[in-house]
Amino acid sequence: MEFLSYLISGLSLGSVYALIALGYTMVYGIAKMLNFAHGDVIMIGGYVSFIAMNSAGLPAGVAILLAVLVCTVLGVLIEGLAYKPLREATSLAVLITAIGVSYFLQNAAQLIWGANPVSYTPVITGTVSLAGGKLNISIVSIVTIIACIVIMICLQLFISKGKIGKAMRACSEDKGAAQLMGINVNRTISITFAIGSALAAIAGVLLCSAYPTLMPTTGSMPGIKAFTAAVFGGIGSVPGAFIGGLLLGIIESLTKAYISTQLANSIVFAVLIIVLLFRPVGILGKKISEKV
Amino acid sequence: MLTNKNSLRRKGAMPYIVVVAAFIVLSILSNGVLGRAHMALLVPTCCYIVAALALNLCVGVLGELSLGHAGFMSVGAFVGVITSESLSASIPNTGVRLFVAIIIGALFAALAGFLIGIPVLRLRGDYLAIVTLAFGEIIKDLITCLIVGVDENGLHIVFNATGTMGVEDLHMTEGGKTIIQGAQGAVGTQTISTFLAGFIMIIVVLFIIQNFINSRTGRAVMAIRDDRIAAEASGLNITKYKMIAFVLSAGIAGAAGVLYGLNYSSIVASKFNFNTSILILVFVVLGGLGNILGTIIATTILYVLPEMLRAFSDYRMLVYAIVLIVVMIATNNKKVRQFIGGLLVRKKKKNAEGGDAYWLISRIK
C-alpha cells in the first residue's frame, strides 16, 4: 500500500516536471537553445500568485491568471532582450547568457521578496481516502496529474493542427527555409517563449501547492530536473517531455523511498547521463544528422 | 613571424610580473598595514585564481563549458584534508605536508576528471555542460555520504547512503580521529595553507598552462575548439586531446581545492555546489575567455571587492548576472560589436600594435 502512495506522489511530482519540461522542449526544439532561466520563471510565477493571494487577497483563480500573464510577458521580454541578440552566436555564449538570466531572476527575487522562504498557501487542499483510510491521496496530486494531461493534449493539438504550430515545426526543421516560405521566425520564437512561460506559471502554482514553500531558488532544482526529463523523453517532442517527466518523478520518488533520500538527486542525474550516452535522442526523439 | 613569437613571449611574461609584484607588495603590506580581515582573504583569493585558471583552460582553451568545476575542487579539498590529517604524525612539517596533500589531491581530482571525461567528452555543447553540472551534483552528494576516520590501523571509510549512520560505524580504535563526518563535512582540520603556498601555486599553474597552450598538444586542442570537423579531418585524435585538456583542468582545480580545504578548520561538501561553479565561471568570462591575465585580475577584483564592501553583498550576484549577460551580448552580437567598435576607433589606433596573440587566444569560436 505504501508502494501505491509512493507511486502516486511520484506521478504528481512527475507531472510538475512534465509541465516544466514542455517549456524546455519547445524552446530547445525551435530556438536550439537551453533556456536555463526557465526554472526561475516558475519561481516568479509562484511569487506572483503568492503575493496576489496573500497580500492582495485575490481569489486563487485570478491569482493563477495573473501569474500566467506576468510570466508570459517576462518570457517574451527575456527572449527579446537577452536571447534575440545572440541568435547567430555560439551555443556556449547563449548558455552563459541563459545562466546570467537565471541568476538575474533569482537575485532580483531575493532583493524584492527576501531570501527567507515563505510558506505557500496551497491553492487546492483536501485528501481523498481510499481502501478504508489506508491510502490517502492529496487532491492537489490528482489535480496536478489531470492538469498536466489536459495541457499536454491541447499543446499537441495546437502544434500539429494550428497555423502557428505549423510555423513552429517549420522553424524547428530549418529556420532559413521557414524564413524563405514567409514565416516570421523571430515572432514564432517569441510565441514559443510565451507559451513555455505560461506553462511555467501554471507549473509554479502546482509545484508550490504540492510542496508548500517558496524562495528565490525554488525553481532551479526542478528546472534542471525537468530539463533532464525533456532529454529523457526526447528533446523537441511534446509527448516525450510528458513521458520523461512522469518516469523521472517516479524514479525520484521510489529512490527516496527504497534507496536513499540523499542520493535521489544523484540517481536522477545518473539517469540523465546514461540516457545521453546510450540514447542521446531520448525515448521519443528523432535523430538529427550533423551538417558539415 | 619572429616578431609575432617574441610578442607572444613578452605577453606571456605579463601574468608572472603582475603576480610577483602583487605578492611582493602584499607581503610588505602584511607586516602591520593590512588588517586581519584583509589577511584572511589572501589564501582564498589564491584558491579562486587557480580554480579560475583551471576553468579557463576548459572553457577558454578547450571551448567546452563545464558547470561542475567546483566538484573537482571538492574532490581535491576532501582528499587533501584526508591526506593532511592522516599524515600529521608522520610529516610534522606543515609545508611539506601541504605539498604532499596538494599533489595527492590534484591527482585524485585529475582521476575524477578522467573518469567523468570518458562519458562527458563524447557529448557536445549544451549536453556536455548539463552533464558536467550533473556530475558536480553527484560528486557533492557522494562526498556528503562519506564518513572517514583514521587510527593506527589506517583509514576507515564508510559510505552512509541511508544517512542514518554515524562516526561509531567506523569501528575505530580508542585513539582514532574522525576526519570527515558525513554530511557535516570535515571538522577540526589543522589549517596549514599559507599565502606563500598560494603564490607558488599560482606561479606553477601559470607555468603549466602557458606551456600547455604553446605546446603541440595545446595547439591541437585549440584547433579542435575552433573547428572540430576540420581538426578531425586533419587526423587529430579529438578524444585524446580533449581528454588531456580536461584532465589537466580538473587536476588544477583539485589543487586549488586542497589549498582551500586546508585553509579552514571546517568545510562541507555543499560549499562546492553549482553556485561556486558559476562564481568561477563569472570570473573567467569577465576576465575574458582564454585570457590568463584577465582571469587573474577579474578574480581578484570580483572576489575581494564584495568582501571589502559588505553592504554591497546583496547586490553582488545581481550585478554579476547583469554583467554576464551584457558581456556576452556585447562580445557576440555583430551589431553591438560594430557599434562599440566604432566608438573605440580612435583608442584602437593608439593601441594598434601588440596584443593580437591574446586576441587570438581569447576568441571564443
Place this chain on the structure above:
Amino acid sequence: MKKKLLSILLASAVAATTFVGCGSQTSGGTKEEGGSTAQTSEGDSETTEGTEGDSASAEGAFKIGAIGPLTGEAAIYGTAVVNGAQIAVDEINALGGDIQFELKGEDDVNDAETSVNAYNNLLDWGMQFLVGTTTSTPCVAVAAEAYADRVFMITPSGSSVAVVEGKDNVFQVCFTDPNQGKASADYIAENIPGEKIAVIYKNDDVYSQGIRDVFKEEADAKGLEVVYEGTFTTDTATDFSVQLTAAQAAGATLIFLPIYYQPASIILSQADSMGYEPTWFGVDGMDGILTMPGFDTSLAEGVMLLTPFSADAEDERTQNFVATYKEQYGDTPNQFAADAYDAVYTIYESIKASGVTPDMSTEEICEATIPVMTQITVDGLTSEGMTWDASGEVSKSPRAVVIKDGVYVTP
C-alpha cells in the same frame, strides 16, 4: 583586440557601478549593517544607530562583537541575537556603572567562510568579547579561530558540542545538542509515553544530527519505540511526502523534528494534505514557525517543543524584556534573543568577577575571565542560576511549551 578593450571597459564599468552603489549606500551615515539587513526587518537599522550613539557617549567601553546571519535563510536568528544583545547592552549602559559596553553586529549569512571574515572584521574593530556566532556550522569554524587567537567567546545558540570541545575560552548559553536530544527523549518518556516515534532530521546539519544522535541513544535507553528514521539535506528539503508516507506506514504516532522551522513548516503542511495527524515534537529551532510569512498557524496547533524561553512567562524580567523588544523591534522576541541577552549579562558578571578593564588587550581579558566563568552564577531569562563547567557547557533546565491558538503556552 576590440574584444579585449571591450572587456576592460565593461570590467571598469562594473567596478565603477560598484563604487557608486556603495557610495550611496554609506552616504547616510555608517549604516553598512543596516543597509545589508534592510530586508529582514526594520529593527536592524535601529540597532546599528543605537550602537553608534552609544559609542559616542561611552569612553572606555568594552567592545562586544556579535555575529549571526542577518540576511539569508537563517536571518531570523542572527537578527534576534543582535537585537537581544543590544537590549542587554542598553540596560547595562543605562545603569551608569563603571562597566560600559559597545556592541557591533556583523552578518555571516550562516556561512562558515563569511563568518570567519566577519570575525576578523570585528577583531580589526577592536572586539574584546564575542557574542556569537549564532548558528552551529559557522560557530565551529569561528570557535577554532577564537581559540587560536585567545578571544573570549560566548555563543548564545551555537549548540554543537564541537563548538566548545577542547576550547577553554568558548562558552555556550544554550543547551548543547546532546542535552537537547536527551531532554526531549526524557520528556517524551515521562509525559507522553507509549507513542510510536518517527524522527525526521537534516543530516547535513551539525545541529540536527547532534540532537538526533543523542535522542536515539536516550530513547533506546528509556525503552521508547522509534519505528522510523528519515533524513533530508538542504537539497532535498522541499518534499517530505516520502518520509511522511513511510512514517505513517510504520505506524508512527509521534514525529520528532529536531530541525529548523522552515522545513518543519513544509512537513506540517504536507502531513495535513495527506490527512496524517501525529503528535509533533520539536526543538528550539522550531522557534520562528509562527511568524513565518504565509504560514497557516493552525497547522502548528498542538506542536510541542523544548525551549528554554517563552515570551509568555510571567516573571517581571521576561515581561520587561518582551515589552522592550516589541517596542524597539516590533516583534515578539524568540529564544535566540533571550540567549543573546543572557550572554551579555554573563559577560557583565564575568567582568565584575575578574575585574578586567576596557584598556586591557583582548587576550589579557580572555585569560582573566576564563577562570571566573566556572565560579559565577547568572540568573537570566532562559534559566535561573546558570553555571558553567570548564568544558564551556552550561547547566540549566529546559522548559517544554506547546503551541495553542498561535502562541506558546506552558502545558
